[in-house]
Amino acid sequence: MEGHPLALHDVMFIPALVAQASDEQNKKWLRRAQRREIVGCYAQTELGHGSNLRKLETTATYDVSTQEFVLHTPQITSLKWWPGGLGKSSNYAVVVANMIVKEKHLGPHSFLVQLRDEITHQSLKGITVGDIGPKLSFNAIDNGFLGFDNYRIPRTNLLMRHSRVEPDGTYVKPPHAKINYSAMVRVRSHMATGQGNFLAQALTIAVRYSTVRRQGFIESGEQEVKVLDYQTQQHRLFPSIAKAYAFTFAGYETIRLYEQLLKEVDTGNVSLMADLHALTSGLKSVVTHQTAQGIEQARMACGGHGYSQASYISEIFGVAVGGCTYEGENMVMLLQLARYLVKSVEQIKAGESGKLGPLVAYLAVKVDGVDLEKGVEEYMKAFQHVSRLQTWKASEKFLKLLKSGEKREVAWNKSSVELTRASRLHTRLYIAETFKRSVQEVADPRLKEVLTDLLHLHVNYELLDMATYALEDGFLSSSQLDYVRDQLYFYLAKIRPNAVSLVDSWEFSDMQLRSVLGRRDGNVYENLVAWAKASPLNKTDVLPSVEKYLKPMMNSKL
Ligand SMILES: CC/C=C\C/C=C\C/C=C\C/C=C\C/C=C\C/C=C\CCC(=O)SCCNC(=O)CCNC(=O)[C@H](O)C(C)(C)COP(=O)(O)OP(=O)(O)OC[C@H]1O[C@@H](n2cnc3c(N)ncnc32)[C@H](O)[C@@H]1OP(=O)(O)O
Numbered sequence: 001m002e003g004h005p006l007a008l009h010d011v012m013f014i015p016a017l018v019a020q021a022s023d024e025q026n027k028k029w030l031r032r033a034q035r036r037e038i039v040g041c042y043a044q045t046e047l048g049h050g051s052n053l054r055k056l057e058t059t060a061t062y063d064v065s066t067q068e069f070v071l072h073t074p075q076i077t078s079l080k081w082w083p084g085g086l087g088k089s090s091n092y093a094v095v096v097a098n099m100i101v102k103e104k105h106l107g108p109h110s111f112l113v114q115l116r117d118e119i120t121h122q123s124l125k126g127i128t129v130g131d132i133g134p135k136l137s138f139n140a141i142d143n144g145f146l147g148f149d150n151y152r153i154p155r156t157n158l159l160m161r162h163s164r165v166e167p168d169g170t171y172v173k174p175p176h177a178k179i180n181y182s183a184m185v186r187v188r189s190h191m192a193t194g195q196g197n198f199l200a201q202a203l204t205i206a207v208r209y210s211t212v213r214r215q216g217f218i219e220s221g222e223q224e225v226k227v228l229d230y231q232t233q234q235h236r237l238f239p240s241i242a243k244a245y246a247f248t249f250a251g252y253e254t255i256r257l258y259e260q261l262l263k264e265v266d267t268g269n270v271s272l273m274a275d276l277h278a279l280t281s282g283l284k285s286v287v288t289h290q291t292a293q294g295i296e297q298a299r300m301a302c303g304g305h306g307y308s309q310a311s312y313i314s315e316i317f318g319v320a321v322g323g324c325t326y327e328g329e330n331m332v333m334l335l336q337l338a339r340y341l342v343k344s345v346e347q348i349k350a351g352e353s354g355k356l357g358p359l360v361a362y363l364a365v366k367v368d369g370v371d372l373e374k375g376v377e378e379y380m381k382a383f384q385h386v387s388r389l390q391t392w393k394a395s396e397k398f399l400k401l402l403k404s405g406e407k408r409e410v411a412w413n414k415s416s417v418e419l420t421r422a423s424r425l426h427t428r429l430y431i432a433e434t435f436k437r438s439v440q441e442v443a444d445p446r447l448k449e450v451l452t453d454l455l456h457l458h459v460n461y462e463l464l465d466m467a468t469y470a471l472e473d474g475f476l477s478s479s480q481l482d483y484v485r486d487q488l489y490f491y492l493a494k495i496r497p498n499a500v501s502l503v504d505s506w507e508f509s510d511m512q513l514r515s516v517l518g519r520r521d522g523n524v525y526e527n528l529v530a531w532a533k534a535s536p537l538n539k540t541d542v543l544p545s546v547e548k549y550l551k552p553m554m555n556s557k558l
């Protein structure tokens, strides 16, 4: 859970080579990387810039006389900063640098760069590299810094699958300007399943513990109840169980789309890039945020023991919450999706609704009302309505500001909170839709029934959570919202008997969970005592600090 120093080798270094190096280059590098004869990382973010990639400062200047690129770190803010595995483990990196050829700045490009000697592992001349120090979590990963002092690499170390620099300095452009960002899009497409997995771990611990923990009464005179029988506890945990499933289903779809994109790009078809970029930008933001919230609720649902490291939930939280920042800061990514939504609105206004992609076609279709009692399809129409309403409102605000003479960037900034709201609603619609479709495809009728209960819980929870939007224009009445509330409580109670099976079905072993509270055998109390006794402070009855500090203080006459 604390991370692995070679994680980025698998998660980004190899995928960057697969997607961006030419077949010829990969004959040289890929097998070596796969066999781990060389260890790599993905070095893009700098001390001064992470989000705004156009302002990366590391330069790769082509020297036509030697057919080499000269990598250079012009100032302190240009140091690479953060890359996982860079500090101590990697001897190679995919480095993203601003490419300059014949004095022309050609923007960020990826280069394979050797950092350390393959035998001694010592850093090479011209390279400054090290670890950036402890972090909130992930402390088994050596996130690092890296500087170049006019460091030379061969021309052929520019990753040349999609763009090239010929020996004479002729630049051959890629088929899409952002094709070099594919390693990021890949991680974003995997993040929904990855984060769903973190959420699932925390929930497994909290749900199991909630059936061991007895406290208080529901009906007086009986045995104290398992805390999982409280409606508030169910409300804290069960909607997140539904989300963990929903995120996993959504993630399967984005992973499939990324694989499709890779194949299509190789045939020169880049049409999926904008759609997938928008989709994964929104999804990674919503999923990481809701996962962090869900894990924190799971911790609180374990009361005092949840705060102990014996629960292990704090570690899961620390790792998961990193996802809100890495691979694109969440607000920044929501605004990327918003660009796509605003463009879609502009297309509709221009009478070009027919050109809209399938995920945004609903923006052009107005619905007057829904009959929620007819089932999940009607909830989908309600989600579409709130997303459409907010997307149009935010877009109109932006377009009005533009029309009033504001500069584009200023108008955008003044509309940005509303735009991020639209992006979240659009993404939550997508999550609900993929959840619905995935449940419909389940063949086993008993499994389908339980997952359908979770789906119902999800759509009622979500609609209630976005109720202000639906009430704003009178789309939903307050009596409809009462119905949604009743349904929510109905499904909390209905799911209760299956709650433990739902988390057990994720099949985390005790070794994976590392949680005293979440043990499979439920022997929580004996093991909490054993865990406490094993604390380093309990190695001796009297600590050296007693002689050193306590006694002088207690014996002092002052
Ligand atoms: C197999 C497992 C895989 C994953 C693991 C999953 C879960 C994790 C679980 C465990 C992890 C275990 C260990 C690892 C631990 C942690 C670390 C993992 C990874 C972290 C690595 C990193 O963080 S790498 C650095 C990431 N950095 C960023 O994400 C930077 C964010 N910024 C950007 O992406 C861009 O700068 C930008 C998109 C914000 C803006 O780009 P730019 O300025 O160049 O563009 P413009 O704004 O001008 O936009 C111009 C048009 O281009 C479009 N665009 C932008 N990007 C793309 C893209 N990628 N594809 C397609 N189109 C793109 C943009 O939309 C604009 O289009 P218009 O039509 O509107 O003009």
Ligand SMILES: Cc1cc2nc3c(=O)[nH]c(=O)nc-3n(C[C@H](O)[C@H](O)[C@H](O)COP(=O)(O)OP(=O)(O)OC[C@H]3O[C@@H](n4cnc5c(N)ncnc54)[C@H](O)[C@@H]3O)c2cc1C
Pocket: 008, 042, 043, 044, 045, 048, 049, 050, 051, 052, 081, 082, 083, 084, 138, 143, 322, 325, 326, 327, 328, 329, 330, 331, 332, 335
């Ligand atoms: C655990 C972890 C692992 C990482 N691993 C890697 C790695 O392997 N390789 C690598 O290269 N990098 C890595 N990073 C770096 C990471 O990708 C960046 O930190 C991330 O992309 C955010 O960029 P930033 O730090 O520049 O944030 P900033 O952009 O400085 O964000 C600060 C604030 O400014 C806001 N902001 C910035 N721009 C805008 C805008 N245009 N509009 C509105 N608000 C804005 C943000 O929303 C945020 O609130 C890692 C980071 C972490 C935490």
